[in-house]
Amino acid sequence: xxxxxxxxxxxxxxxxxxxxxxxxxxxxxxxxxxxxxxxxxxxxxxxxxxxxxxxxxxxxxxxxxxxxxxxxxxxxxxxxxxxxxxxxxxxxxxxxxxxxxxxxxxxxxxxxxxxxxxxxxxxxxxxxxxxxxxxxxxxxxxxxxxxxxxxxxxxxxxxxxxxxxxxxxxxxxxxxxxxxxxxxxxxxxxxxxxxxxxxxxxxxxxxxxxxxxxxxxxxxxxxxxxxxxxxxxxxxxxxxxxxxxxxxxxxxxxxxxxxxxxxxxxxxxxxxxxxxxxxxxxxxxxxxxxxxxxxxxxxxxxxxxxxxxxxxxxxxxxxxxxxxxxxxxxxxxxxxxxxxxxxxxxxxxxxxxxxxxxxxxxxxxxxxxxxxxxxxxxxxxx
Numbered sequence: 398x399x400x401x402x403x404x405x406x407x408x409x410x411x412x413x414x415x416x417x418x419x420x421x422x423x424x425x426x427x428x429x430x431x432x433x434x435x436x437x438x439x440x441x442x443x444x445x446x447x448x449x450x451x452x453x454x455x456x457x458x459x460x461x462x463x464x465x466x467x468x469x470x471x472x473x474x475x476x477x478x479x480x481x482x483x484x485x486x487x488x489x490x491x492x493x494x495x496x497x498x499x500x501x502x503x504x505x506x507x508x509x510x511x512x513x514x515x516x517x518x519x520x521x522x523x524x525x526x527x528x529x530x531x532x533x534x535x536x537x538x539x540x541x542x543x544x545x546x547x548x549x550x551x552x553x554x555x556x557x558x559x560x561x562x563x564x565x566x567x568x569x570x571x572x573x574x575x576x577x578x579x580x581x582x583x584x585x586x587x588x589x590x591x592x593x594x595x596x597x598x599x600x601x602x603x604x605x606x607x608x609x610x611x612x613x614x615x616x617x618x619x620x621x622x623x624x625x626x627x628x629x630x631x632x633x634x635x636x637x638x639x640x641x642x643x644x645x646x647x648x649x650x651x652x653x654x655x656x657x658x659x660x661x662x663x664x665x666x667x668x669x670x671x672x673x674x675x676x677x678x679x680x681x682x683x684x685x686x687x688x689x690x691x692x693x694x695x696x697x698x699x700x701x702x703x704x705x706x707x708x709x710x711x712x713x714x715x716x717x718x719x720x721x722x723x724x725x726x727x728x729x730x731x732x733x734x735x736x737x738x739x740x741x742x743x744x745x746x747x748x749x750x751x752x753x754x755x756x757x758x759x760x761x762x763x764x765x766x767x768x769x770x771x772x773x774x775x776x777x778x779x
Contacts (some may be wrong), residue, residue, distance in 0.1 A: 398715055399440040401470065402733050403725035404430055404455035406444060406451040411728055414653075414692045415644035420728060422451060424459060431728050434467055437737035440747065441468030443622070443723050445695075448505050448510055461494040470499040470570060470723070476516050476523060477505075481555040483530075484537040496562035502527065502571040502586065504578070506662025507694075518549075519628045519730060520661040525578035529567070532711060533583040570620065574602070575663035575753070583609035586617070588721060591752035592664055593623035593698035594671070595682040596713055601610045603718045620721030621714055624689050624699035625732070627707045627739050638701045638709040641727060642676065642688050650676065653692040660694075668697040684710045696725075708743035 404427050411418030420426060434442050444453035457469040471490070472481045491498040497603035504527045505511050511523075526549040533552055536543050561567055571582050572590035582589045589606050591599055603619055610617045626641070628634040633703060657669050672679055672687040679688045680696070685708050690697020700707045711722060726732025763771070 398711070398745050399721050400736075400741070401441040401443055401468075401721065401723040402430070402434040402680040402736075403443050403445075403723065403729060404456065405433075405725070405729045406453070406456055407447075407449040409728050409730075413689065413727070414649045414734070416642050418728075422632050426730070427451075427456060428460060428463055430733060431464050431467060432729060433733045435464040437733060438736070438741065438746070439733070440721075441470055441499060443470045443495075443725075444472070445476065445503070446472035446501075447507075448513065449504075454490070456527070457489060457498075458493075461490070461497065466497070468497045468499050469494070470501050472501045472503040473530075474505065475527040475536070476518065476549075477514050480530045480533035481537060481543075481549065481552060481557070484534050484555075484557040485559070487534075487567060490540060491561040491563055491567050492559060496567075498563070498566050498567045499550055500569050502531065502569055504573065506665055507660045509659060520575065521577045522549070524573075524575075524581050528581050528584065531581070533587065535566060552720045567660045572622070572664060574667055575629050578663070579606060579609055580640045582606065582617070583613050583615065584730065588618045588620050589593075590622055590721075590723070592668055592696050593621055593685065593700070594667065596717065597684060598667075599714060599719070600717050607700075607718075610636045618720050619718045620723060621719045622723045624696065625707060625724045625726050625727075625736055625740070626686070626699050626701045627704055627736055628724075629703065629739070631673075631703050631706060634701045634703060634707075638686055638688060638699065642691060645676070645691060650691045653694075657694060665694065668695070671698065704739045704743050707740055711744065 406422055406427060408422055409420045431442060444456055446453045449577050453471045457471045487500060491594050504523050529547040533543050533545060533550060533555060537555055537557040538561055540560060543552050568587040569584040569585060570588045570590055573582060575580065583606065591602055606617055621729040626634050626638050628637055654669065657665055668690050671681050672690060676691060681687050684700055684702040686699045686701045687697055689699055700710050724736060726736060
């Protein structure tokens with residue numbers, strides 16, 4: 398199991414849907430989060446993409462030099478960038494980061510936002526374009542010269558002269574719940590991502606994806622994108638979940654849901670269907686809470702509970718085949734520490750290494766009497 402964290406380049410704060418307790422996006426703050434994740438033993442960080450975010454490629458390029466082992470999951474956008482340009486960008490950042498780049502393939506699910514970027518293809522046509530894009534991107538990074546005239550992409554003499562460090566190219570991550578998206582994933586990607594749905598839905602999706610990939614002679618790895626609210630006790634965790642949406646009113650919720658409804662993303666539809674905008678029915682399965690999706694697009698669920706219960710739920714997902722957990726929490730700096738300190742000791746983690754030496758996963762605390770390392774056992778204090 399490996400755990401990633403999240404760089405909130407679209408904003409952060411203590412509460413959802415309000416300026417109360419909000420924090421501005423700044424380089425200094427993003428650097429703090431990245432360095433915390435690096436030090437605490439997270440395997441990587443996800444950088445979001447879209448018009449609400451600072452540009453993921455530029456953010457990653459500024460954070461690579463101030464971190465040591467952290468990997469960066471950065472989006473390519475078929476149709477918004479040429480596959481040849483994307484291949485060159487990939488090779489450069491992979492080389493300059495010493496192999497710390499991961500690629501997130503994002504086709505996009507909001508027609509209004511896509512129109513603002515000059516993209517007017519239908520949902521299924523965008524995925525056809527994505528398939529053509531990835532075919533070119535992969536071949537160029539494998540060292541081929543590409544000449545192709547497809548339905549959406551025409552390339553003459555496309556070639557990436559500088560090879561990436563990771564062979565044959567940095568791993569491809571991809572999330573999509575429609576049949577068109579699943580076909581593309583089965584054909585091209587390395588890690589198929591799902592948002593945090595109940596176990597039975599995730600199980601069904603994984604089984605289906607394994608069959609699709611097997612039919613093409615391929616295998617997939619799997620990851621999940623979730624928020625997390627972990628506290629010492631169940632009561633504290635659920636109180637924190639309630640506080641996160643304490644400033645949301647019905648008008649704000651309905652406004653957000655109307656925006657989600659215009660999207661043609663099957664994944665977003667599935668997220669919205671978990672709660673239908675009703676804040677009275679948010680625990681959709683044990684320790685899985687849909688409150689974040691009331692106003693946040695994309696990943697809208699959180700694992701909520703004590704370290705033991707959250708770890709138990711994560712292990713249930715792992716038993717289905719999930720290897721990578723991409724987590725986040727509000728505010729992201731403090732919750733990066735809280736999650737590592739409370740949750741990591743409960744998990745069978747794949748630990749990043751630096752110069753061949755295992756990194757610390759969480760601090761051991763202040764020395765006792767200037768001489769002794771604190772005992773790892775929990776003591777009552779009596």
